[in-house]
Amino acid sequence: MLDVTIEHDVPATMRDGVVLRADVYRPSAEGPWPVLLARLPYGKNQSLLAAVMDPVGKARRGFIVVVQDTRGRFASDGEWEPWTHETDDGYDTVRWAAALPGSNGSVGMYGPSYLGNTQWMAALAKPPELKAISPMVTWAEPDDGLFAxxxxxxxxxxxxxxxxxxxxxxxxxxxxxxxAQGQALMALVGDTDAVANSTYWELPAGRHPVFERHGIPELGFERSRREPEWSANCRVAGRQAEVDLPSLHSGGWYDIFCQGTLDNYTAMHAAGRTANLIMGPWSHTGTLGYLGDVNFGLAASTELLGFRGRFADVELRWLRQWLAPDDAESPQPELPPVLLFVMGINQWREEQEWPLARAVDTGLFLRAGNHLAFEAPDAGEGTDAFVYDPADPVPTTGGALLMSNEFPAGPFDQAEVEARPDVLAYTSDPLAEDLEVTGRVRAHLTAATDAPTTDWVVRLCDVDTQGVSRNIADGIVRAVATPGEFTEQVVDLWSTSYVFRAGHRIRVQVTSSNFPRWDRNLNTGDGLRSQAAHQEIAHDAARLSRIVLPVIPASAEGQA
Structure with missing residues (x-):
């Protein structure tokens, strides 16, 4: 291991003259060294992120590590506006970092979430010195996980x-x-502390009063509705093929950007780029192997990665092969194209592709008597009904999310949710044998409402032999409706890899809210006036409602 020197607040001047500042971690020995770059809005000295990024540890392993505050944040100059400047600033910073004293001229980027998107934006700008990216838990389409x-x-x-x-x-x-500073901070902290009980509930949600009250930029939902073209500043979807770089995609089944990670990998692979995918039983911030109220095992954590070693070491070896190929450490086993953690049996599995070609889309049909079956219904099974009241929405209970601390991510007992009169729950018979679901899950509802607009929420659950129901995947669709007319509503539950064990039952919840994870549909369309909606779900031979699961045939399980 090498000794490390640190330079603080090293300036880099962007094309418009704005100065951004970074901390630069250098091996004390003579180089040249490859460069790792991370760009973030959270403060380059933020302790929790520093533990994830580990710039000292990476510098000791023979990298110059640059951790930069993005524009308008902490030590950097300029005005803060999420996403807006990351393409140009990313390009300029990569070129600056490549020219630092001691650099070998090759730059790689790494980091999670916002830091993952700064990698994509820089890569799309094509600085010639950028040789590889390793985005973790980041999105593809901002309207599919980030904004909406x-x-x-x-x-x-x-x-x-x-x-x-x-x-x-x-x-x-x-x-x-x-x-004035103290008063402004006290007011902001007050609204932050009250988020679960009051701030989330303020209306109109689409022009949230709290942001105007404090005069602060918001994540981007509101601006993207005013200026749809502005979303291109953080949209990766449809543009992955423009990036001709190796990429390592890492995500979690209970991460708010789960599907974006998968979509980014799939697009890069389809474009013929070198790409690897790692998906664990993780949330956005939880990677220890215990999530929600389920223990997936210590081998599920990023510290062991199925006894392949620490994720940080695996990632560093992967980056080194592209940034310093002639100075590689002792050879290590290569990553497979796809490394998946299969929940339920709690095992890592190597695959050659995503999605898995051997998966068979299999329908489970909603039936009368709250039954879920592989057989379609006969005529005369009719409908089920419930009333959705926006004043009393179904509370968020686990899932692939990132919220205030009152709403943790992951799998949780759904008993309180399923006891509500506004939640329909359809349950299969106990399974005779294990059933693996690996891939994208969608529900097709034949539904009607008496409101001009409403939401449909579907959740897939596993009911164990003790009768405990835990959430696996969920989704929402916001519908414009003709009152009383039955229409097909397709709900995307995103993707999972899960084995329902023999003796367990599969359950599907159908409702119209999951709050405050998703904003409440007031059923009126005007953003302020609320009314209850009478909802119907049909499940007869002419009006099918079903969930479609990508089932891995038993004879094919474990194939790679």
């Missing part, structure tokens, strides 16, 4: 994320007036 999902706002992340980023904004704004 199925047409509903991702309120759960929008409010607390924007408020937390507002702290640095207010510190900078009132730097010359300590009294």
């Amino acid at each position: 999902r199925g047409g509903a706002q991702e309120l759960g992340i929008t409010v607390p994320w924007s408020l937390m980023q507002g702290i640095d904004t207010l510190l900078r704004r009132h730097a010359d007036d300590p009294m």
Whole structure:
């Protein structure tokens, strides 16, 4: 291991003259060294991120590591506006980092979430010195996980994320007036602390009063509705093939950007790029192997990765092969194209592709008597009904999410949710043998409402032999309706890899809210006036409702 020197607040001048500042970690020995770059809005000295990024450890292994505050954040100059400047600033910073003293001229980028998107934006700008990217838990389409999902706002992340980023904004704004600064911070912290009980509930959700109250930028949902073209500043979907670089995609089945990670890998692979995918039983911030109320085992964690070693070491070896191929460490087993953690049996599995070609789309049909069956219904099974009241929405209970601390991600007992009269629950007979579901899950509902607009929420659950129902995947679609007319509503539950064990039952929940993860549909379309909606789900021979599962045939399980 090498000794490390650190330079703080090293300036880099962008094309418009704005100065961004970075901490630069250098091996003390003579180079040249490959460069790793991370660009973030959370503060380059933020302790939790520093533990994830481990710049000292990476520098000790023979990399120059650059951790930069993005524009308008902490040590960097300029005005803070999420996403807006990351393409140009990313390009300029890569070129600057490649020219640092001691650099070998090759730059790789790494980091999770926002840091993953700064990698994509820089890569799309094509700086010649950028040789590889390793985005973790980041999205492809901002309207499918970041700003919105199925047409509903991702309120759960929008409010607390924007408020937390507002702290640095207010510190900078009132730097010359300590009294005003203290008052502004107290008001902001008050709204942040009250997010679960009051701030989430403020209306209109689509023009949330809390952001105007404090004069802070929001995550981007509101601006993207005013200026649809602006979303291109953080949209990767449809553009992955423009990036001719190796990429390592890492994500979690219970991460808010689960599907984006998969979509980015799939697009890069389809374009013929070198790409690898790792999907664990993780949330956005939880990678220890215990999530929600389920213990997936210590081998599920990023510390063991199925006894392949620490994820950080696996990632570093992967980056080194592209940034310093003639100076590689002792050979290590290569990553497979796809490394999946299969929940339920709690095993890592190597695959050659995603999605798995051997998966067979298999329908389970909603039936009368709250039954779920592989056989389609006969005539005369009719409909089930419930009333959705936006004043009393179904509370968020686990899932692939990132919210305030009152709403943790992961699998949780659904007993309280399923006891509500506004939640329909359809349950299969006990399974005679294990059933693996690996791939994208969708529900097709034949549904009607008496409202002009409403939401349909579907959740897939595993009911164990003790009768405990836990959430596996869910989704939402916001529908414009003709009152009383039955139409097909397709709900995308994203993807999973899960084995329902023999003796367990499969359950499907159908309802119209999951709050505050997604904003409430007020059933009126005007954003302020609320009314209850009478909902119907049909499940007879002429009006089928079903969930479609990508089932891995038993004879094919374990194939790679």
